[in-house]
Amino acid sequence: MEHCVSAALRAALVMALLAPATSRSANAEERPAIVVTPGSEQTYRAAVQRFADLSFFPGAERAAAFQRALAEALEFSSVFRVIDAEAFLGPAVTASLDDPPPVCSDWTQIGADALIEGELRVDASERSAEFRVWDTARCRRLLRKRYRESGVGDASIVARRIADDVVEAFTGVHGVSATEIAFVSNRSGSSEIYVMDADGSHPRAATANSSLNNFPSWSPNGDSILYTSYRSGNRPMLFISTRGQGRPGPVLRDGDSGRPQYRGVFDPTGDRIAVVLSAGGAAEVYTVRPGGRGLRRLTNNRVIDIAPTWSPDGKQIAFVSDRSGSPQVYVMDADGKNLRRLTYDGSYNTHPAWSPDGKWIAYESRIEGQFDIWLIDPDGNVNVPLVFHPRNDESPSWAPDGTKVAFSSTRRGRPDIYIIDLSGENLRRLTRDAGSNTSPAWGPYPR
């Protein structure tokens, strides 16, 4: 009881000490005011035990690698800082998940808010791990869960799924370390769609047709990627690729085969796709049902209307039009009604991306020849920069938890994919391979 009280006091003290540092008052005059805050303002400290290796052929290095992967995935969230195992007072290795609760004071004394214990099994055809996580201050078990992944490969995917659960147990919002990001790269010589893990690891090609491929967009269930390709001839067309299936299929039906198809974006339910097609002299925004039926035109004029992005409730679409004489962001209902202009600052505002919580629309803005990522609320009341750099930052895409944004940037010369927290902190470069890396599309939570 006594150690619980002292832990609460300690937590309050730590929060009080951290408060001035997180408000960033020291350099407020050097930076534009940023009123947004990340999904969780609090940082927790986690103690990660080395999991007991219950594999048929156990190996010390396997459990150590798993421990590192789990720590990296926890820190990826920006929510946890992982405590060095050298500092542990309690056991460094999990004995058994069926043991009684840990001695929580062993963990609160070293500053741990969370303790993660676990058991690991890696065999020829399966990687599985079971864990339990403790709120050490209240000495309460928050979760016990088991993951099993079939197939061979390293166990880091299991570690990332555990980390994302732990993040949710402490913040209420599921972590995103086990998600994927699609992007475009010309590393092979032609522009192809690739998929990588959210931390930039394991990049793998999703297209390999040696033509031009661009604008990947995920189906809400994460099974399919929609993209634009010149693979079938001298004209951009929309295709859809599904995991485990061989040949990508067209999105629109034969009747629409004559005109250029520039981009497609799934709505949040997967029931509709917003598509950009050339019609009547310029690109226009339509919606269509998967399978190609029910094509419906939403914009109707002779100017450019492109770049649709759905509100999370599927009721509105933000898009770009140059009807004012310069590209600006507009919002309309999903049936094309109630059109209103959203951006007024600057003469080049494009690539809107609606946040998963609906509160922000990220977009790219050109000011004095420099492209940056900005955030505007859907009512147009607050308009603040997220990423500001003398080189070009473009193509924002939200993580499914709404706490991070992926974008492409030329800050090191050729464009690479980066991610950043909504607070403007924890910038991280994800692509390190040769070539240009552009058009990130952050995938949904795995099922």
Next chain:
Amino acid sequence: MELRTTVRWAMAASAVLALVTTACATKEAPIVSPPSTTGSEFRDQPVRPDAPRRTGTAAPSLEPVYFDFNRYDIRADAKPLLRSNAKAIMENEQWGVVIIEGYCDERGSEEYNLALGEQRARAVKRYLSDLGVSSRRMEIVSFGEAKPAVMGHDESAWRYNRRSEFKTGS
């Protein structure tokens, strides 16, 4: 060897048994999550050799024309070139359909540049059509900022990448 394997099996079995019984006794059975789909592969196939060509052959006597940033109106310096292109197209029926390609420089949103490249190609087509070239002999396609004519990251390259080129199918 055989004995060791048996011992291992026995240990593994008893561990599982212990786990199961303790879990039941303490009602601490974990939530079990199904395997994720993340990580399974997307596949593709190379474009078939008999598929139509991505681009035609550059027409030898048809000059490219250039545009100002974020504009698609025909510049004054492009008009004499387009007049001579119109004449050449009309005099060379054997070229068949001429493809007018629209391109942009690397700056700005790729999707916007795809739409802008279309506007550039369309403006050229309209100008040639006004000069008497049959619309049936012209097709347009935009590549946006893909396939720059000149590599580089300043105006010395950009001015040559904001362009419209001509290709003939034959």
